[in-house]
Amino acid sequence: MQFDLNADLGEGFGVWRLGDDDAxxxxVTSANVACGFHAGDxxxxRRVCAAAAQRGVAIGAQVGYRDLAGFGRxxxxxxxxELAADVLYQLGALEACARAAGTRVRYVKPHGALYNTAADDAEQAGAVASAVTAFDPSLPLLALPGSAMEHAASAAGLPFVPEAFADRAYSPAGRLVPRAERGAVIEDPYEVVARAAAFALHHRVTAIDGTVLPVLARSLCVHGDTPGAVYLATEIRRTLLDAGVTLTPFAP
Incomplete structure (x- = not known):
């Protein structure tokens, strides 16, 4: 049984650091690296790409809205x-940093509000897919299963990788509960680890109303800006390895 563990990294800006990228x-096995629009510089x-390359961690472009003040949320x-051009610009910037580190961008994941919007908005999902197709049609898109992003990837002939979130609450429709709503972020570390195991071993999650949803994910995200992210990721990794899961990048 193989599974990927990813995290959002490189989300600092200038002298401000957010999260512990090196730890x-x-x-993790895959790094979603901010490309300078919602975070990063x-x-x-370049620093995160070099550190990821040294560890054999796959680099993904985490593309977002041009919204540094709002963290792309x-x-x-x-x-x-316009959106397709912005995504293409971000892909090119991160690819340059990855090449300088002796590697390359291996997948694409929208960030924050773009991720959630493109889950249901066919136009924005199509714009992201068209940018990826223009850049490199072999790159997988990482997003929610059953979303407009999955349909856009299929229509464009792009590989698609379904993703799950251990530290976020789900609606009965299989979407992430908006962060503005109470309970959107799971703060209990034991619950986060248990949910991670449920995704990887049983392919399911319990929604915020108690509904049990099937989720056939191949990659699990831990947000780098979540309090205690390193501890959570470490415990998830240990739990999955102890259960016989092989952790490996989905895009080696």
């Missing part, structure tokens, strides 16, 4: 062509 890179991007209604 998480010792735990050239120095941070505010929806922006954009013309599809």
């Amino acid at each position: 998480l890179l010792d735990v 050239p120095v941070t991007m 505010r929806r922006i209604d954009m013309d599809p062509d």
Whole structure:
């Protein structure tokens, strides 16, 4: 049984650091690296790419809205062509940093509000897919299963990898509960680890109303800015390995 463990990294900016990138890179198998629009800057991007390459961690481009002040968590209604150009720009920037580290970008994952919007908005999902197709049609898209992103990837002929979240609550429809709502972020570390095991071993999650949902994910995300993210990722890794799961990048 193989599974991928990913985390959002490189989300600092200038002198401000968010999360412990180096510690998480010792735990995860894939790194979603911020590309400078919602977080990150050239120095941070290059540093994280170099550290990931040293550890054999797959590098993914975490593309987002141009919203540093809001950390990319505010929806922006954009013309599809404009959004596609912004995504393409971010892909090119991170690819340059990855190449300088002797590796390359291996997948793409939208961030924050773009991730949630593109889960249901066919136009924005299509814009992301069109940018990836123009850049490298072999790159997988990492997003929620059954989402508009999955349909857009299929229509564009892109590989698609379904993702789950151990530290986020799910709605009965299989979407992430908005962060503004109470209980959207799971704070109990024991519950987070238990949910991770349920995803990897039993392919299911309990929604916020108690509904048990099937989730056939191949990758599990731990947010790098979640309090105690390193501890959570470490415990998830230990639990899955003890259960016989092989942790490996989905895009080696």
